[in-house]
Amino acid sequence: MIDVEGVRAGFGAINILWDVSVSARKGELTTIIGPNGAGKTTLLRAIMGLIPLEKGSVRLDGKVLDGTPTWKMPELGMVMIPEGRMIFKDMTIEENLMLGAFSKGHRAGSRRQCDRAYEMFPRLGERRGKLAGTLSGGEAQMLAMSRGLMSDPDVLLIDEPSLGLAPVVVNELFETLARLKSEGRTIILVEQSTHRAVGVADHVYLMQSGKVVLSQRAGDVDMEHLHDLYFAH
Ligand code: ATP
Secondary structure (H helix, E strand, O other), X not given: OEEEEEEEEEEOOEEEEEEEEEEEOOOOEEEEEOOOOOXXXXXXXXXXXXXXXXXXXXXXXXXXXXXXXXXXXXXXXXXXXXXXXXXXXXXXXXXXXXXXXXOHHHHOOHHHHHHHHHHHOXXXXXXXXXXXXXXXXXXXXXXXXXXXXXXXXXXXXXXXXXXXXXXXXXXXXXXXXXXXXXXXXXXXXXXXXXXXXXXXXXEEEEEEOOEEEEEEEHHHOOHHHHHHHHOOO
16 A cells, blocks of 8 residues: 655755645555646656655555665565666666566566566567567567566556557557556556546546646546546646
8 A cells, every 4th residue: 555645746946746645555556647747757756765755755555665765665565667668778688677676585586577577478588588679669568567577566656658559559558457456466557548547447546737636436537527627737
């Protein structure tokens, strides 16, 4: 369970998040949607400790995270799969995967986790020795997800995974998200693909200009109302 309470954060003198409160229940998929620049990525970065909090708190299973260094987050069971995938193109697929098991506690199980990734995404297994730069956009996203899964996290923060992917590949991606949820993982998904995100989610937050303007169970969302709010600016 993630609890973000009254978080204010930004970049130096520029404040981006204005008293944002968001919760993600254990084993649920929580989506955060909103237009460009609404602060969705900044919120994920604040949760991961990549930017300091001006105000408010972030808790993981009740434990306050403020001040915890980002590199410790996988040991606490939380990883972020960043927007843009951040794949190292000059390294092989397997080398990219191994980077996801960098901490001492995760190195021992890395071979098993690699094999698990290849089983989930056979295409990565077939190409394990090839440079990651040779992958298509969809395959690169699968690699980014698999790298995040190397530490077998309970909590995944996933930032705009569908960006730039063809519709058929996006379908596969959302099947993967549903599978990760069915494994009992807690997921916070930032998306611009509103329909699909609401379709797979348990809870929906809409952000506008650094604030949460809607918080609803996915089953209660009225898509028309959501769109009106989305385009209100
Ligand atoms: P997108 O869909 O474009 O990623 P977003 O909702 O994730 O949008 P953020 O990336 O969180 O939005 O950006 C929120 C605001 O913060 C934007 O106005 C952006 O220009 C600004 N911003 C982002 N990164 C920085 C930075 N490193 N320094 C200063 N301002 C930044």
